Amino acid sequence: MKKNHNILELKGASSFFAALMAIVAGLLFGLVILLLSNAKEAFPAFLTILVGGFSAGARGIGQVIYYATPIIMTGLSVGFAFKTGLFNIGASGQFTCGAFIAIYIGIKWTFLPPEIHWLVALIGAMIAGAIWGSGPGLLKAFFNVNEVITSIMMNYIGMYLVNMTIVRTVYDALKNQSKSVAKSAVLPKAGLDKLFNTNNLNIGIIIAILSVIVIYIILQKTTFGYELKACGSNKNASKYAGINEKKSIVLSMVIAGALSGLGGGLLYLSGSGKYLQVLDILAPEGFNGISVALLGMSHPIGILFSGLFIAHLTVGGFNIQLYDFVPEVIDMIVAVIIYCGAFALLFKHLIIKFTSKPSLDSDINNKKENEKLKENINKLVITEETENLDNQKKDNKEEL
Amino acid sequence: MEYVIEMNNITKIFGNFKALDDVTFKVRKGEVHALLGENGAGKSTLMSVLFGLYQAEKGEIYINGKSVQINNPNDANNLNIGMVHQHFKLVHNFTVLESIILGRETVKNGLLKKDDARKKVMELSERYKLKIDPDALISDITVGMQQRVEILKMLYCDNDILIFDEPTAVLTPQEIEELMKIMKYLVSEGKSIIFISHKLNEIKEVADRCTVLRKGKCIGTVDVSTTTKEQMSEMMVGRKINFNIEKKDIKTGNAVLEVKNLTIKAKNSKKNVVNDVSFEVRKGEILCIAGIDGNGQSELVYGIAGLLPINDGKIVLNGKDITKESIRKRCLSGMAHIPEDRHKDGLVLDFDLQQNAVLQTYYEPRFQNHGLIKFNAVKEYAKKLIKQYDIRSPREEDSIVRNMSGGNQQKLIIARELDRDPEIVLAVQPTRGLDVGATEYIHKQLIAQRDEQKAVLLLSLELDEVMNVSDRILVIYEGEIVGELNPKEITVKELGLYMAGSKRGVNYEKKS
Numbered sequence: 001m002k003k004n005h006n007i008l009e010l011k012g013a014s015s016f017f018a019a020l021m022a023i024v025a026g027l028l029f030g031l032v033i034l035l036l037s038n039a040k041e042a043f044p045a046f047l048t049i050l051v052g053g054f055s056a057g058a059r060g061i062g063q064v065i066y067y068a069t070p071i072i073m074t075g076l077s078v079g080f081a082f083k084t085g086l087f088n089i090g091a092s093g094q095f096t097c098g099a100f101i102a103i104y105i106g107i108k109w110t111f112l113p114p115e116i117h118w119l120v121a122l123i124g125a126m127i128a129g130a131i132w133g134s135g136p137g138l139l140k141a142f143f144n145v146n147e148v149i150t151s152i153m154m155n156y157i158g159m160y161l162v163n164m165t166i167v168r169t170v171y172d173a174l175k176n177q178s179k180s181v182a183k184s185a186v187l188p189k190a191g192l193d194k195l196f197n198t199n200n201l202n203i204g205i206i207i208a209i210l211s212v213i214v215i216y217i218i219l220q221k222t223t224f225g226y227e228l229k230a231c232g233s234n235k236n237a238s239k240y241a242g243i244n245e246k247k248s249i250v251l252s253m254v255i256a257g258a259l260s261g262l263g264g265g266l267l268y269l270s271g272s273g274k275y276l277q278v279l280d281i282l283a284p285e286g287f288n289g290i291s292v293a294l295l296g297m298s299h300p301i302g303i304l305f306s307g308l309f310i311a312h313l314t315v316g317g318f319n320i321q322l323y324d325f326v327p328e329v330i331d332m333i334v335a336v337i338i339y340c341g342a343f344a345l346l347f348k349h350l351i352i353k354f355t356s357k358p359s360l361d362s363d364i365n366n367k368k369e370n371e372k373l374k375e376n377i378n379k380l381v382i383t384e385e386t387e388n389l390d391n392q393k394k395d396n397k398e399e400l
Numbered sequence: 401m402e403y404v405i406e407m408n409n410i411t412k413i414f415g416n417f418k419a420l421d422d423v424t425f426k427v428r429k430g431e432v433h434a435l436l437g438e439n440g441a442g443k444s445t446l447m448s449v450l451f452g453l454y455q456a457e458k459g460e461i462y463i464n465g466k467s468v469q470i471n472n473p474n475d476a477n478n479l480n481i482g483m484v485h486q487h488f489k490l491v492h493n494f495t496v497l498e499s500i501i502l503g504r505e506t507v508k509n510g511l512l513k514k515d516d517a518r519k520k521v522m523e524l525s526e527r528y529k530l531k532i533d534p535d536a537l538i539s540d541i542t543v544g545m546q547q548r549v550e551i552l553k554m555l556y557c558d559n560d561i562l563i564f565d566e567p568t569a570v571l572t573p574q575e576i577e578e579l580m581k582i583m584k585y586l587v588s589e590g591k592s593i594i595f596i597s598h599k600l601n602e603i604k605e606v607a608d609r610c611t612v613l614r615k616g617k618c619i620g621t622v623d624v625s626t627t628t629k630e631q632m633s634e635m636m637v638g639r640k641i642n643f644n645i646e647k648k649d650i651k652t653g654n655a656v657l658e659v660k661n662l663t664i665k666a667k668n669s670k671k672n673v674v675n676d677v678s679f680e681v682r683k684g685e686i687l688c689i690a691g692i693d694g695n696g697q698s699e700l701v702y703g704i705a706g707l708l709p710i711n712d713g714k715i716v717l718n719g720k721d722i723t724k725e726s727i728r729k730r731c732l733s734g735m736a737h738i739p740e741d742r743h744k745d746g747l748v749l750d751f752d753l754q755q756n757a758v759l760q761t762y763y764e765p766r767f768q769n770h771g772l773i774k775f776n777a778v779k780e781y782a783k784k785l786i787k788q789y790d791i792r793s794p795r796e797e798d799s800i801v802r803n804m805s806g807g808n809q810q811k812l813i814i815a816r817e818l819d820r821d822p823e824i825v826l827a828v829q830p831t832r833g834l835d836v837g838a839t840e841y842i843h844k845q846l847i848a849q850r851d852e853q854k855a856v857l858l859l860s861l862e863l864d865e866v867m868n869v870s871d872r873i874l875v876i877y878e879g880e881i882v883g884e885l886n887p888k889e890i891t892v893k894e895l896g897l898y899m900a901g902s903k904r905g906v907n908y909e910k911k912s
Contacts, residue, residue: 226755234744237746238748241760242726242730
């Protein structure tokens with residue numbers, strides 16, 4: 001029995017190391033890019049990226065937390081949907097809708113008592129995101145339309161709809177953006193601004209961490225999460241077991257949408273001088289969420305840390321502008337990390353192989369691998385044989 | 401005596417697990433040599449060594465008397481060894497001819513020349529009596545013909561040693577008969593065949609000699625004609641297997657499940673896959689629905705279980721109309737379902753054993769409290785099932801179900817279903833792909849249900865199972881019940897006639 005536990009622990013540790021390897025690969029790639037564009041300044045700039053948020057003391061860390069909050073939420077949204085078998089590409093649209101409703105309530109609903117104004121705005125953001133997520137969910141459940149396609153479409157519909165509605169309702173024509181929200185709608189600071197010496201910080205990060213915990217509990221500890229995961233893993237078996245698989249799909253997307261929507265609310269009510277701008281650009285936070293979820297292996301706790309990490313790099317990216325580099329280098333690094341993250345399973349397997357003694361479990365894995373190998377070999381055999389045949393024919397012709 | 405294959409003292413080790421332990425295997429020229437063993441006995445590993453997919457740690461291989469080193473399947477092909485896999489490796493949108501010549505195309509100036517190939521294929525087809533339609537698409541032809549295509553593919557490469565890996569698992573009784581004939585003919589034409597199987601009837605019919613493996617060890621090679629089925633199965637399992645299933649005579653009670661005029665339409669056509677079917681299953685009986693695969697029996701059970709919408713008719717369970725009830729309600733009313741496809745419907749393969757054990761009961765108060773799963777209760781329950789139903793797996797209740805063997809996956813489903821103490825069990829091909837030991841166990845469990853005055857609706861394609869286990873047989877043909885038979889009074893042959901649709905019972909005339 002003890003041995004079993006060791007293997008379990010090892011598996012957790014090995015996925016962490018696999019993520020670490022992906023990160024190292026991504027950073028090295030970033031270094032190469034820096035070297036290619038300006039070799040002289042590359043190393044100090046690279047150091048700046050690594051130091052990231054730690055360069056400016058508490059203020060820097062505050063900056064990291066500020067950037068991390070919305071992408072933790074969208075990451076959680078994508079990761080949660082993924083755990084239940086759905087690929088939520090629509091985090092961007094849900095985020096935008098949530099953000100808009102939050103600022104709309106923040107600007108217009110000043111009749112609310114100031115103590116709960118921000119809370120109502122956040123709830124509004126969640127509902128808006130949930131509604132935006134429910135569309136693809138309903139289509140998937142009842143008409144079996146692929147949620148990837150519908151949620152991408154919903155991104156564009158959301159963005160243009162929000163742009164249009166901003167212009168008609170809460171538009172600041174001078175700056176081509178939304179007006180400022182009422183003071184009572186800005187999230188409370190709860191002393192965090194003083195602690196980290198930055199005005200941007202508020203209880204947003206606490207709400208994000210609470211969301212992480214709630215999602216973790218739903219997925220791991222509840223019968224509801226069990227149903228959702230069962231549907232995600234095998235729809236037919238869930239139906240057979242009497243689980244309402246249509247309801248599960250819709251609820252998954254609703255919750256994912258609510259998380260993204262809340263993320264939008266948290267960012268635009270932070271009182272950091274961020275306004276919804278009337279531009280034809282999809283909210284990047286939604287797509288960063290996909291990166292965060294992938295790097296965090298869709299696990300809520302993993303997402304919390306991968307969100308903080310990517311925010312850390314982002315802050316570093318701003319700082320390298322000092323050396324005349326563009327912050328987009330960070331996007332490339334993150335992209336490579338995600339790319340290598342796709343190999344994470346391979347890394348993970350290698351780690352397990354080298355660290356664990358052979359067991360019955362790995363034998364079974366070996367067998368599976370061998371089966372795959374078999375198939376590949378079969379393919380190879382066929383192609384090689386054709387080549388052989390061709391060669392033989394050529395020889396024959398030459399003899400003639 | 402001349403041997404085409406001699407594999408002497410083969411040992412193959414995975415980690416610290418001996419998959420093959422000093423196995424010696426010799427095939428004579430021109431014989432059908434059966435390789436018999438339970439799932440996981442090492443049959444596939446031995447063949448993989450012969451095929452060059454694995455390298456043996458110890459042992460030597462002689463082909464036609466010459467010592468050879470087989471490092472990869474290429475070497476095996478050069479030695480004229482060919483294999484028909486259990487799951488065919490065919491391209492579905494290719495024609496039969498294209499599939500056969502795939503990899504060995506005749507080419508002229510980079511363009512495909514199919515005429516020569518067609519000539520050779522048709523010659524082979526005629527010579528070995530393998531009927532095919534060279535221009536039909538693979539996706540349109542029957543499984544039996546797909547298999548003939550695979551065989552022709554081997555012959556097209558001039559293979560002399562043919563390996564059949566459980567070839568009958570996917571075939572109907574008629575197709576199996578056909579295959580047996582083909583195999584006998586191939587041997588008479590000078591080919592040698594290795595026939596991997598755990599079905600004793602087939603081995604008895606077609607094989608000359610038989611090598612039995614158990615847990616990686618070679619138990620022995622016997623002459624099939626002088627060895628009884630019982631002896632072979634004892635060699636395979638290591639204990640006596642009772643083929644004559646013992647059943648007490650018991651009285652049947654009231655109807656548990658009544659199906660009235662059930663009709664299910666096919667998905668994309670107006671044809672009824674299940675057409676006006678009525679029957680009842682009584683307490684204390686095993687009712688078997690027999691039929692050739694694809695005659696609507698799967699849809700019938702799906703309809704009863706609520707997995708497929710029905711177009712007309714009524715389903716009554718214990719006097720309660722459940723036609724419109726949800727699947728969960730049906731479960732709660734005492735219906736258990738051992739599904740036909742355990743991977744698709746029966747299990748969440750990426751969940752572990754304990755999570756699968758509570759797939760239908762996770763919401764009951766004993767397993768949850770205010771929506772929070774009681775993990776200890778689930779664990780204890782899984783442990784109980786493992787003990788009671790002898791489910792074996794690498795890591796007990798923590799094993800991921802995907803990593804468990806087919807027999808134990810099926811045992812898990814049966815444990816889960818029967819432990820709910822159902823009124824009726826819908827068992828669809830419960831022993832498909834399982835070895836003798838597991839099959840015997842599952843039959844015993846079903847009969848135990850019957851003896852407890854529960855009802856069992858069994859759906860099977862295996863005639864032996866139909867004849868031995870059931871108390872009453874209904875034959876289904878093209879979606880209609882064509883006869884009700886008593887297994888004690890009819891012969892297998894007669895049953896076959898009903899299944900093929902050439903005979904109908906009284907009161908079961910064709911509906912217009």
